[in-house]
Amino acid sequence: MDKTSVIERVEKKWRDILENGKKYKGISPNVDPDTPPVWYDQTKFKRSQQLAYKYYARYYIFIFINTFVIYNECIIDYNIL
Numbered sequence: 148m149d150k151t152s153v154i155e156r157v158e159k160k161w162r163d164i165l166e167n168g169k170k171y172k173g174i175s176p177n178v179d180p181d182t183p184p185v186w187y188d189q190t191k192f193k194r195s196q197q198l199a200y201k202y203y204a205r206y207y208i209f210i211f212i213n214t215f216v217i218y219n220e221c222i223i224d225y226n227i228l
Contacts, residue, residue: 183189
């Protein structure tokens with residue numbers, strides 16, 4: 148298998164997904180995208196959503212502060228400025 152045939156196949160698949168991707172029903176004929184999987188638990192999902200809503204601001208403040216801490220550590224350690 149040469150490199151050009153692989154590139155051509157990938158481009159053909161990419162064009163197919165780009166043009167017809169929204170028309171596909173699912174990834175497999177054995178999978179129904181309209182029904183949840185057997186491992187899905189609605190109550191756990193709702194509980195995790197509530198936790199995410201409750202701690203959303205705290206999480207992003209934590210990420211924001213850590214970004215500055217890491218940035219400052221890099222400046223001090225590597226004498227960037």
